[in-house]
Amino acid sequence: MLQCPTLVRIPQPCAESWDAMTPTATGRHCAACQKTVVDFTLKTDAEILAALRQASGQTCGRLRADQLARPLVPATQPNRWRSWLGAMLAVGECSAAAG
Secondary structure: OOOEEEEOOOOOOOOOOOOHHHEOOOOEEEEOOOOOEEEEEOOOHHHHHHHHHOOOOOEEEOHHHHHHOOOOOOOOOOOOOHHHHHHHHHHHHHHHHOO
16 A cells, blocks of 8 residues: 655744753643643654654644654565565475475
């Protein structure tokens, strides 16, 4: 299934000081807007995408500059055919050695 890339852009960054916000479990609480600002700076692309999917409505977040204005890459599914092929080759070698 082909998905459209997700780009995170912040056209009007928040002017509030991150350091002045009260720490919470997922980031900081902004007293000016009464919202939790999620700290995405240590998260992977897959973790950011999962958090945005689970969020209802707009999400306030703190991101690094290199996380912005580029496609976020979801976690890749392992290639099962390679595992299957490796298993078949191993079985074939065992059969040839036994025969």
